[in-house]
Amino acid sequence: MYNFDEMIDRGNTNAMSTDGFRGYIFGADDSMKFPYKDEEFIRMWVADMDFATPQVIIDAIKERLDRRIFGYTRILSDSYYNAFVDWCIRRYEWSFERKHLVMSNGIIPALFELVEYICKPEEKVIFLTPSYAYFKYAADYNHRECVCSDLINDNGRYHIDFDDFERKAANEKTTLLILCNPHNPTGRVWTEEELRRLGDICVKNDMWIISDEIHCDLLRMGKKHIPLAKLFPEYDKLVTCMAPSKTFNTAGLMLSNIIIPNEKLREIWLSRHYNFDNPLSVAGSQAAYEKGEHWLEELRVYLDNNFIFTRDYLAENLPKAIFEIPEATYLAWINVSAYFNKNENLPKFFAYKAGVLLEGGDMFVQNSDCFIRLNLACPKPVLAEGLKRICDAINTKQEKTAESDTHQLAN
Numbered sequence: 194m195y196n197f198d199e200m201i202d203r204g205n206t207n208a209m210s211t212d213g214f215r216g217y218i219f220g221a222d223d224s225m226k227f228p229y230k231d232e233e234f235i236r237m238w239v240a241d242m243d244f245a246t247p248q249v250i251i252d253a254i255k256e257r258l259d260r261r262i263f264g265y266t267r268i269l270s271d272s273y274y275n276a277f278v279d280w281c282i283r284r285y286e287w288s289f290e291r292k293h294l295v296m297s298n299g300i301i302p303a304l305f306e307l308v309e310y311i312c313k314p315e316e317k318v319i320f321l322t323p324s325y326a327y328f329k330y331a332a333d334y335n336h337r338e339c340v341c342s343d344l345i346n347d348n349g350r351y352h353i354d355f356d357d358f359e360r361k362a363a364n365e366k367t368t369l370l371i372l373c374n375p376h377n378p379t380g381r382v383w384t385e386e387e388l389r390r391l392g393d394i395c396v397k398n399d400m401w402i403i404s405d406e407i408h409c410d411l412l413r414m415g416k417k418h419i420p421l422a423k424l425f426p427e428y429d430k431l432v433t434c435m436a437p438s439k440t441f442n443t444a445g446l447m448l449s450n451i452i453i454p455n456e457k458l459r460e461i462w463l464s465r466h467y468n469f470d471n472p473l474s475v476a477g478s479q480a481a482y483e484k485g486e487h488w489l490e491e492l493r494v495y496l497d498n499n500f501i502f503t504r505d506y507l508a509e510n511l512p513k514a515i516f517e518i519p520e521a522t523y524l525a526w527i528n529v530s531a532y533f534n535k536n537e538n539l540p541k542f543f544a545y546k547a548g549v550l551l552e553g554g555d556m557f558v559q560n561s562d563c564f565i566r567l568n569l570a571c572p573k574p575v576l577a578e579g580l581k582r583i584c585d586a587i588n589t590k591q592e593k594t595a596e597s598d599t600h601q602l603a604n
């Protein structure tokens with residue numbers, strides 16, 4: 194049994210979660226003041242977890258430390274590949290060739306590089322919205338135009354608007370789809386039928402696909418992830434991105450798996466990318482895939498319970514909020530449009546009025562007005578306090594609005 198209720202102090206560890214929120218959420222510097230001390234905030238924003246990384250990862254890093262030399266390192270032996278491909282076979286019945294695997298110190302930097310290598314300057318990048326903003330940033334940074342295909346929100350359950358996507362994909366200048374599966378922020382896990390339909394449209398239009406599957410291990414119990422490449426094994430204009438970082442809370446170890454079957458693109462990557470890795474990250478990540486499964490299964494149960502608690506708490510205390518437990522991720526995507534209008538700055542409201550740090554819909558490109566995204570990967574007592582503060586702040590706001598309306602009517 195692992196103790197996910199353990200409260201771990203992240204102070205003075207250069208954590209974005211505790212020390213980077215002013216810049217990332219508010220574009221402000223450290224002079225930005227709040228009616229809460231930094232350590233009083235309930236942090237539900239950046240997507241890393243407040244749970245200790247599995248001991249098997251820590252032990253592997255300690256073991257590598259004892260070798261005492263940390264010179265230039267690259268994944269040269271097959272042991273990391275064997276650990277990761279065995280993981281994919283066990284969990285997704287999918288495998289790939291050793292030579293197709295290249296490493297990146299993050300999926301974000303991989304996206305920035307791959308957009309440049311794949312898309313010509315006048316070409317466009319399409320993705321489904323709302324979207325993780327770095328899909329847009331990867332296109333913007335490379336001066337490639339973004340094309341957004343809004344998902345259809347059917348009272349909290351999201352679907353792909355295939356007519357819209359097909360129409361936009363038919364533009365010959367739209368040459369790359371960045372797919373997010375499971376989808377951040379909605380938490381959808383695309384079905385085989387949806388994936389085949391999306392992939393067929395891309396194949397028909399001779400498009401490249403980057404399938405960002407970083408959240409694929411963090412499924413609700415009973416849900417199944419299908420790697421897109423498993424459905425299109427012969428289509429080599431398809432790059433798959435996975436990583437241990439979301440699954441095992443090792444984003445700071447900066448090691449991601451990029452699977453590039455297309456030989457020409459892989460050669461460009463290997464000639465342009467800085468192909469060295471941190472030896473501690475390699476040791477820890479290999480141990481994650483070799484020995485981390487039991488921890489992951491217990492984490493999934495804990496997260497499922499956090500989601501059930503959140504659903505029930507909101508139903509009782511914020512009945513007009515619309516929230517569906519997502520099929521994957523540890524992120525709760527909540528429609529609070531009954532309580533806010535779309536020009537209100539939600540991260541600011543909750544930071545000042547509730548002492549909660551969260552991400553607002555406006556941080557997810559478009560098709561996201563009046564949403565908040567909560568990171569539920571925290572000890573349940575912290576989650577309970579965060580939800581209480583959020584609901585109290587909104588209900589206080591409602592009461593004040595009702596009072597001022599009554600006052601206006603009386604005069």
Ligand SMILES: Cc1ncc(COP(=O)(O)O)c(C/N=C2\CONC2=O)c1O
Pocket residue numbers: 238239240241298299300301302325373377405407436438444449
């Ligand atoms: C879909 C997706 N791709 C890539 C990344 C980052 O990959 P990395 O560069 O760390 O390997 C994230 C992290 N998502 C975050 C991180 O903080 N808030 C989020 O929504 C993500 O959600």
